[in-house]
Amino acid sequence: MIFRKATFSDVEDILKLINDYAEQGLMLARARNTLYEGLREFILAEEDGKVVGVAALHLVWDELAEIRALAVHSSKIKSGVGRKIVDMLTDEARELGVKTLFALTYQPGFFAKLDFKEVPKESVPHKMWKECINCPKFPNCDEIAMVKEL
Numbered sequence: 478m479i480f481r482k483a484t485f486s487d488v489e490d491i492l493k494l495i496n497d498y499a500e501q502g503l504m505l506a507r508a509r510n511t512l513y514e515g516l517r518e519f520i521l522a523e524e525d526g527k528v529v530g531v532a533a534l535h536l537v538w539d540e541l542a543e544i545r546a547l548a549v550h551s552s553k554i555k556s557g558v559g560r561k562i563v564d565m566l567t568d569e570a571r572e573l574g575v576k577t578l579f580a581l582t583y584q585p586g587f588f589a590k591l592d593f594k595e596v597p598k599e600s601v602p603h604k605m606w607k608e609c610i611n612c613p614k615f616p617n618c619d620e621i622a623m624v625k626e627l
C-alpha cells in the first residue's frame with residue numbers, strides 16, 4: 478500500500494469512496510467542484526491501483542486546522558489505514574505551525590484512539606464553525622467535536 482498526495486486522476490475514486498458513506502449517513506457528501514478546489518488538501522492510500530483511503534487537512538484560521546473527509550474502503554476497515562492517513566496529516570499540520578487540530582465526526586472512538594479529546598461544541602473557537610453555514614445539516618449539527626492540541 479502506498480500513501481501519497483491526491484492528483485486529478487484520483488477525483489472520481491475519492492468522490493465514490495466519500496459519497497458511498499455519505500449515502501449511509503456516516504459523513505457529509507462532497508460535490509465534484511469542491512473536491513477539485515480542495516484537491517491539494519487530500520492524502521490517500523492506494524493499493525493495486527485502487528484508492529482505499531482518503532482524508533484532507535483544511536486550514537481554518539491562525540494555527541487552527543480540521544481533519545475532514547476521512548473515509549477508508551470497507552475492505553480495509555480496522556487495518557490501520559485511517560490512523561496512518563490522519564498521522565500523516567497531523568505531521569503536515571505540525572510543519573505548518575498548526576496548534577489546534579479538530580474533527581467533527583460520528584466516530585469519536587476512532588479519533589480518541591489518535592489522542593483527540595471530545596470537547597463541548599460551545600467551547601471550540603467560533604472560527605471552527607465558519608463553514609458550517611454551507612452544511613445541509615446547519616443549524617442542527619449532531620456531529621461530535623474532537624480536538625487535539627499539537
Ligand SMILES: CC(=O)SCCNC(=O)CCNC(=O)[C@H](O)C(C)(C)COP(=O)(O)OP(=O)(O)OC[C@H]1O[C@@H](n2cnc3c(N)ncnc32)[C@H](O)[C@@H]1OP(=O)(O)O
Binds near residue numbers: 544
Ligand atoms: C472528520 C471526518 O471525516 S468523520 C468521517 C469518518 N468516516 C466515516 O465514518 C466513514 C466510514 N468509516 C471509515 O471510513 C473508517 O471506519 C474510519 C475512517 C472511521 C476508521 O478507519 P480505519 O482505517 O478502520 O481505522 P484504523 O484501523 O486506523 O483504526 C485505528 C484505531 O481506531 C480503532 N477504531 C477504528 N474505527 C473505530 C470506530 N469507529 N470506533 C472506535 N474505534 C475505532 C481501531 O480499532 C484502532 O485501534 P487500535 O489502535 O487499538 O488497534
